[in-house]
Amino acid sequence: xxxxxxxxxxxxxxxxxxxxxxxxxxxxxxxxxxxxxxxxxxxxxxxxxxxxxxxxxxxxxxxxxxxxxxxxxxxxxxxxxxxxxxxxxxxxxxxxxxxxxxxxxxxxxxxxxxxxxxxxxxxxxxxxxxxxxxxxxxxxxxxxxxxxxxxxxxxx
Amino acid sequence: xxxxxxxxxxxxxxxxxxxxxxxxxxxxxxxxxxxxxxxxxxxxxxxxxxxxxxxxxxxxxxxxxxxxxxxxxxxxxxxxxxxxxxxxxxxxxxxxxxxxxxxxxxxxxxxxxxxxxxxxxxxxxxxxxxxxxxxxxxxxxxxxxxxxxxxxxxxxxxxxxxxxxxxxxxxxxxxxxxxxxxxxxxxxxxxxxxxxxxxxxxxxxxxxxxxxxxxxxxxxxxxxxxxxxxxxxxxxxxxxxxxxxxxxxxxxxxxxxxxxxxxxxxxxxxxxxxxxxxxxxxxxxxxxxxxxxxxxxxxxxxxxxxxxxxxxxxxxxxxxxxxxxxxxxxxxxxxxxxxxxxxxxxxxxxxxxxxxxxxxxxxxxxxxxxxxxxxxxxxxxxxxxxxxxxxxxxxxxxxxxxxxxxxxxxxxxxxxxxxxxxxxxxxxxxxxxxxxxxxxxxxxxxxxxxxxxxxxxxxxxxxxxxxxxxxxxxxxxxxxxxxxxxxxxxxxxxxxxxxxxxxxxxxxxxxxxxxxxxxxxxxxxxxxxxxxxxxxxxxxxxxxxxxxxxxxxxxxxxxxxxxxxxxxxxxxxxxxxxxxxxxxxxxxxxxxxxxxxxxxxxxxxxxxxxxxxxxxxxxxxxxxxxxxxxxxxxxxxxxxxxxxxxxxxxxxxxxxxxxxxxxxxxxxxxxxxxxxxxxxxxxxxxxxxxxxxxxxxxxxxxxxxxxxxxxxxxxxxxxxxxxxxxxxxxxxxxxxxxxxxxxxxxxxxx
Numbered sequence: 001x002x003x004x005x006x007x008x009x010x011x012x013x014x015x016x017x018x019x020x021x022x023x024x025x026x027x028x029x030x031x032x033x034x035x036x037x038x039x040x041x042x043x044x045x046x047x048x049x050x051x052x053x054x055x056x057x058x059x060x061x062x063x064x065x066x067x068x069x070x071x072x073x074x075x076x077x078x079x080x081x082x083x084x085x086x087x088x089x090x091x092x093x094x095x096x097x098x099x100x101x102x103x104x105x106x107x108x109x110x111x112x113x114x115x116x117x118x119x120x121x122x123x124x125x126x127x128x129x130x131x132x133x134x135x136x137x138x139x140x141x142x143x144x145x146x147x148x149x150x151x152x153x154x155x156x
Numbered sequence: 157x158x159x160x161x162x163x164x165x166x167x168x169x170x171x172x173x174x175x176x177x178x179x180x181x182x183x184x185x186x187x188x189x190x191x192x193x194x195x196x197x198x199x200x201x202x203x204x205x206x207x208x209x210x211x212x213x214x215x216x217x218x219x220x221x222x223x224x225x226x227x228x229x230x231x232x233x234x235x236x237x238x239x240x241x242x243x244x245x246x247x248x249x250x251x252x253x254x255x256x257x258x259x260x261x262x263x264x265x266x267x268x269x270x271x272x273x274x275x276x277x278x279x280x281x282x283x284x285x286x287x288x289x290x291x292x293x294x295x296x297x298x299x300x301x302x303x304x305x306x307x308x309x310x311x312x313x314x315x316x317x318x319x320x321x322x323x324x325x326x327x328x329x330x331x332x333x334x335x336x337x338x339x340x341x342x343x344x345x346x347x348x349x350x351x352x353x354x355x356x357x358x359x360x361x362x363x364x365x366x367x368x369x370x371x372x373x374x375x376x377x378x379x380x381x382x383x384x385x386x387x388x389x390x391x392x393x394x395x396x397x398x399x400x401x402x403x404x405x406x407x408x409x410x411x412x413x414x415x416x417x418x419x420x421x422x423x424x425x426x427x428x429x430x431x432x433x434x435x436x437x438x439x440x441x442x443x444x445x446x447x448x449x450x451x452x453x454x455x456x457x458x459x460x461x462x463x464x465x466x467x468x469x470x471x472x473x474x475x476x477x478x479x480x481x482x483x484x485x486x487x488x489x490x491x492x493x494x495x496x497x498x499x500x501x502x503x504x505x506x507x508x509x510x511x512x513x514x515x516x517x518x519x520x521x522x523x524x525x526x527x528x529x530x531x532x533x534x535x536x537x538x539x540x541x542x543x544x545x546x547x548x549x550x551x552x553x554x555x556x557x558x559x560x561x562x563x564x565x566x567x568x569x570x571x572x573x574x575x576x577x578x579x580x581x582x583x584x585x586x587x588x589x590x591x592x593x594x595x596x597x598x599x600x601x602x603x604x605x606x607x608x609x610x611x612x613x614x615x616x617x618x619x620x621x622x623x624x625x626x627x628x629x630x631x632x633x634x635x636x637x638x639x640x641x642x643x644x645x646x647x648x649x650x651x652x653x654x655x656x657x658x659x660x661x662x663x664x665x666x667x668x669x670x671x672x673x674x675x676x677x678x679x680x681x682x683x684x685x686x687x688x689x690x691x692x693x694x695x696x697x698x699x700x701x702x703x704x705x706x707x708x709x710x711x712x713x714x715x716x717x718x719x720x721x722x723x724x725x726x727x728x729x730x731x732x733x734x735x736x737x738x739x740x741x742x743x744x745x746x747x748x749x750x751x752x753x754x755x756x757x758x759x760x761x762x763x764x765x766x767x768x769x770x771x772x773x774x775x776x777x778x779x780x781x782x783x784x785x786x787x788x789x790x791x792x793x794x795x796x797x798x799x800x801x802x803x804x805x806x807x808x809x810x811x812x813x814x815x816x817x818x819x820x821x822x823x824x825x826x827x828x829x830x831x832x833x834x835x836x837x838x839x840x841x842x843x844x845x846x847x848x849x850x851x852x853x854x855x856x857x858x859x860x861x862x863x864x865x866x867x868x869x870x871x872x873x874x875x876x877x878x879x880x881x882x883x884x885x886x887x888x889x890x891x892x893x894x895x896x897x898x899x900x901x902x903x904x905x906x
Contacts, residue, residue, distance in 0.1 A: 037186040038179015040398070042348045043430040047832035050348055078179035091177040095169045098797040101805065102637020103176030104348040104398025110177065129840040136832070138346050138399050139637055141804030142840040 009070045011036070012080040026065035027051045030077060038078035038107050042136070049135030052108035053077050059115035061134070078107035081114065090114060093152035094145070101139035109135045113149045122153055163649040163656055164860050167797030171635075171642045171661070172396070184352045184368045184395045189423040192354070193222055195416050196276035197426075198266040198283050199436050200258035203294070203505040203825020204307070205287035207256050207265065214282040215268055220275035222420055224283065226266045227256040230415065235382050237406040238474040238510070240374035240674060242381070246315075246480075248472035250308050253382075253415055258287060259307055259470035260505050261825050262436035269416050269424055292825040296444070296467045296502035307470060307503040314468055315476045317483055317499040321555045326493040327458035331450040334531045338447075338523035338890040340874075342467070342819040343440040343812070345512055346837050349398020350433040353409045354425045355417035363390045365414055368397040370405035370634050371674025372664040378407045379414045387666075390414075394664035400636045401809070402512040405676060406473055408437050431830045438510030439819050441478060442467040445523035455537045455545045459494045460486065464520070466501045469508040475501045478509070481516030484610075486524055487555040488602035488761045489566065490546045495555060505825045513809065515677070517603050517871045522813075525599035525875035526890050529882070539583070540574050543600055550855070554761065557609040562760025563855025565789040566600055569765040573598070573787035576849055577767040583883070591774055594782070595884025598767045599875035603868040605858060606679035608756035613673035615687040615755075619648065619695045621748035623741060625719060625733030627652065629691070632664040632672025633684055638866055639798040640680050644688045646794055647859045651692035652699075654719040654733065670751065678762065678864035681794065685859035687754035694750040699733065702740035702748060706731060760856040762863040763789040766807070766876040772884045774903055777896030779815050779881055780842075787849045791856060791863035803869045804846045810873020811838050814881075815893050 004019045011034060020029065030036045030053070039062055042050035046061040053062045054076040082088045087095065090113055100106050109132060116123055116131035123131065128149045129142075137145065175181035212224040236247035254264050266283050270276035293299040299312040306312060354366040363385060369375050372392040380390040397404065409426055417424040428437065444465045450458040464482055468475035483497040512518075532542035544567060552561050574580070582596045607613045618630040629648055635641045641661045649656040662669060672684065696716070703721040704711045713723055720730040740746040769783035786803045793799040816836040820828040829835045854861025874892065881887070881894055887902045 031186075036179075037182070040183075040349070041185070042350065042398075043832045045430070045831060045833060048348060048430075078177075082178060085178075087174065087177055094177055095173040098167065098169065098801050100170055100173050100176050101639065101798075101801060102348070102397060102399040103170075103172070103181060104183065104637070106176045107179045126841075129843075132840045134839075136346075136348060136837055136839060137805075138348055138401070138809065138837065139805045140801055141806075141808040141846055142843045143804050143846055144801060146840065 005068060007067055007071050009072065010074040012077060020067045022066065022068055024067040026053070026062035026070055029067060030062060036077050036079050040104055040107060042104065049108045049112065050105055052111045052135060054111055054115050057115065057118060059112045078110060081110060090117070090152045093148040097144050097148040097151060099140060099145040099148040105135055105137040109137065109145055117153055125150060161650060161860070163646045164794050165792070165796065167795055168642055168646060168656065170639050171645060181396055183349060183398055184354055184366050185349065185427055187354050187366055189354065189356060192423040192425055193269050193271060193420060194273040194276050195267050195269050195413065195424050195426040196273065196280050197264055198280045199432065200261060200263040200265050202258055202287055202289060203261050203292045204290040205258045206290065207258065208286040208288045210266065211284040212266065215279040218275060218279045218282060220271040221279045222269045222271070224266060224268050224279065225254060225416070227252065227254045230254050231382070233382055235378055235411065236473065237378065237408055239378050240371055242377055246476040248314065248476070251471045253412055260507055261827055262507055263470060267412065267416060269420050292505045294504060294506060294821055294823050294825050296465045296504055299502050299504050307505060312503045314472050314501040314503060317480060317497065319483070320496045321487065322492065322494040324459060324494045327450065327452050327456060331452055331458055332534055333448060333450050334534045335446065335448040336527040336530050336890060338445050338526050339892060340443045340519045340522060341892050342442045342507065342509065343512065343817050344434045344819055344835055345401040345403030347399030347401060347403055350430055351404065351409045351428040351437050352426065353413040354423060355413040356423040357418040357421055361389055363414055363418055365392045365410055366395050367392050367410050368395050368404055369410065370400055370636065370676065372634070372666050373632065373671055374674055375407045375410045376666045379411050382411055383415060383418055391667040394634050397636050402510070402515065403438060406438060406510050430832060434819060434830045434835060435507050435827050438473065438508050439469070440512035441475060441509035441519070443519045445520060447523055447527040449527065449531060451531050451535060453535055455535060455542045457490060457492055457546050460492045461496045462486070462498070464499045466499065467504050467506065467509060468501050469504060469506045471508045473508060473510050475509055478511060478516050482520040484556045485517050485520050485602060488561060489548060489600060491548055491552065492555065506821050507819060507827065513870045514603070514867045517601065517867065518813065518874065521601045521871050522875045525872065526878055529879050530888065540570060540579060543570055547600065548761070557759065559609045559759050562758060563853055564761045564763060565851050565853050566602065566763035566765065568851055569763055569787040569789050570600060572851065573765045573767055573785060573849060577785045579767065582769060592771055593774060593884040594769060594771050595880045596767065596769045597876050597879025597883050598765060599872035599879060600765045601868060601872035602761045602763050603864065603871055604678055604759055605682035605762055605864050606756045606759055607677045608759040613679065613755065614753050615672045615684045616670035616751065616753040617687050617691045618670055618749065618751040619691045621695065621699070621737045623738045625658070625737050627659045629659055629661045629688065630669050631662060631684070632670050633680070634664055634675040636675060638802060639795060642798065643681065643794040644685060647685050647688045648692045651689055652696055653717050678867045681862050681864055682858040683754065683756050685794065685862060686857065687752060689859040690754055691750050691752040694752060695748060698748045698750065699736055702736050702744065702746055703731060705744055706736060706739050758857050760863065762868050764868045764872050766872040768876040768880045770877060770880040770884055772881060772899065777899035779894065781811055781844045781877060784844045784846045785849065786846060787851065788865065788868065789851045789863070790865055791854050791858055792852050792861040793850050794860065794862050796850065799850065799865050800848045802865045803848050806869025807846045807873050808838050808843055810870050811877060812836070813892065814874040814877040818893050
């Protein structure tokens with residue numbers, strides 16, 4: 001019989017209380033238990049950033065966060081962006097500036113970008129590149145992603 | 157081509173952008189079906205050995221395990237994961253679902269199907285295997301020398317090519333001979349989404365496969381033939397993909413998943429983790445290419461002798477064709493009086509090689525452009541001038557295929573690019589002597605547009621008009637995340653003269669949709685785009701015929717624009733597409749629908765010249781790419797923003813190919829870096845700004861004059877960067893990737 005622990009946490013503004021295995025990864029909790037499949041897994045070891053979510057204001061690799069660590073924390077996933085089907089400024093900028101091709105890195109990229117803009121509303125290009133340095137993209141070559149984040153920030 | 161285009165030539169976002177930014181798009185790994193089971197594989201930990209005994213009893217006894225499969229309880233039938241069509245040449249069928257002999261670290265030994273992924277993983281660890289270890293042949297040289305150790309029964313040399321084109325010794329007088337050797341390495345495609353498949357089989361007798369693939373019809377052929385099902389009982393649905401770059405173009409995971417689903421009669425999901433994707437799918441092949449050419453003192457190429465060895469890894473898959481493709485490229489780029497090509501394809505006990513973006517062109521063109529710089533230096537000629545003397549001209553005949561190269565504008569690319577990049581000033585400046593040294597390099601490249609001249613291939617599309625004047629374009633297309641659907645949408649919209657949002661373009665479904673050969677050989681824009689163009693043209697004619705019936709006026713008196721039709725001279729009395737569609741249906745029993753099959757009748761060259769500036773830290777050997785210009789002879793950019801995006805992505809991949817990426821194999825066949833922690837892919841801080849310059853001169857049979865971009869975007873990158881590094885340091889490095897260790901060693905030995 002597996003040990004279970006009780007955890008209370010918030011995801012996208014909604015409160016949850018569940019019993020989970022203590023080695024449950026946040027990425028699996030989100031995707032399997034909450035059905036929030038917008039967060040992706042690309043490597044399982046914190047190298048690619050596809051699983052990036054925001055936890056208490058910081059971008060984290062959800063594949064490296066274990067259930068006990070999310071106790072009392074607020075998590076934001078890609079599903080929290082936008083308003084009732086209307087994309088937010090960042091999402092609109094990504095669409096307009098061609099920052100999306102296959103889309104697999106996109107949720108993680110957007111969450112890293114959002115975490116950056118939450119902390120720094122007018123980042124330099126260097127600061128943007130560092131903020132997304134842990135988000136790998138194989139399709140776009142990053143130029144348009146960086147431009148998109150810059151444009152979304154400039155509007156502030 | 158001079159009329160104002162409304163939709164073609166505009167930048168639209170990728171068609172499913174809203175779903176991608178919201179996280180709504182369902183990829184195969186997000187797919188969950190009722191009653192679904194999870195599969196996990198046991199992969200061989202050794203590079204070469206017979207499976208002496210295999211005990212699955214403890215795994216089978218674990219609660220939640222449904223079945224365990226090995227070579228003992230699965231079909232003995234072999235297949236080729238590369239097969240696209242039934243009677244295809246060079247499809248060596250040397251692979252089984254599960255092997256009785258491990259031929260590389262990562263070979264498939266067993267599969268567990270269980271009620272959860274965790275259970276399946278635990279069960280895999282409970283399978284006990286005894287191997288009779290065999291000698292490991294980790295390089296082609298070892299494999300060719302060892303006559304006693306056979307990786308497959310027929311021997312380690314899979315195939316060899318040898319051919320000659322043209323006239324030997326044409327410029328025998330006063331020629332210099334230059335020889336170079338280039339090693340290209342095994343590379344992981346590194347699509348962000350790993351390999352995954354879902355399959356289901358039930359009492360309908362139908363197998364359904366949700367595949368992230370580049371050729372649904374090829375997957376169907378392989379799976380149906382392997383499992384002995386009729387093709388009408390196997391449905392392959394092409395799903396959204398998190399990138400492929402060729403890594404998902406062969407049926408690696410689909411046959412296994414399909415077999416498992418059929419065996420357990422429930423949906424099964426097989427998801428590879430990153431390590432499994434690196435070692436147990438396919439890699440770009442490692443190659444060794446020796447080029448020996450003769451050149452006159454005033455820079456005209458004479459005899460061009462090429463010798464390549466391609467490391468196929470443990471199974472042949474596409475390697476014979478891949479090596480052949482390498483042999484057909486150089487004559488698309490340069491005018492060569494005599495071309496000789498020898499190629500060997502060799503088995504090794506290493507991860508399986510397969511097609512990767514460029515499919516032989518990057519491998520051979522990197523060697524070629526490193527060689528061309530060496531030749532120019534040997535005869536003390538300017539690097540650009542030397543190319544200009546030998547590059548092909550528009551409408552030259554490609555010696556290797558006997559086809560016209562079409563409106564081949566590579567000379568224009570080189571001249572305009574050199575001017576734009578400031579090549580002369582940068583190249584002829586005083587070389588740096590301190591710790592940080594800058595250098596510049598460029599490389600020319602050629603690729604193709606489809607398979608005409610090599611393979612028979614075609615695309616079928618059905619374009620139907622809905623009663624409200626909107627359209628459905630049903631195709632067998634595979635969007636790899638690169639914008640295929642969007643550009644096909646734009647082409648159809650341009651012909652029909654209606655906003656692209658009125659046309660839905662569907663992707664490959666072997667049951668619900670028409671046939672397409674697949675996303676290979678840079679055929680999609682040139683062939684599939686042309687098919688969409690032709691289908692739309694024919695539907696437009698039918699619309700006008702119906703309008704003619706409604707307006708009671710022959711077609712030649714009618715004009716159509718913006719989804720409306722009117723009699724010339726009576727612009728105020730328009731009828732809309734909606735009215736035409738509805739009236740045709742209800743009053744004339746006419747359904748406006750066309751099915752069109754298109755195949756190519758030409759295969760022009762597509763060209764690019766890339767320029768790179770680098771800064772090398774001679775103390776650490778680290779290379780920074782400080783400036784980059786990519787010039788492309790694209791014919792016509794259907795969607796310029798996406799073309800630029802493809803080029804920038806190709807450069808990211810090419811920088812990795814030149815400097816960082818390699819799947820490293822030890823002498824014992826063990827993979828030394830099977831994780832993104834030590835397999836280095838370029839990230840945002842290390843990526844330079846990539847400027848692009850598009851040459852749009854049309855002239856060939858693609859839609860609106862368009863030529864390909866996805867593969868050619870990658871082909872010249874590595875050579876441009878390597879040539880720049882060699883320029884900065886005065887070295888002649890050609891053993892890829894140019895790691896800091898190799899650079900420091902080269903500087904120390906100078």
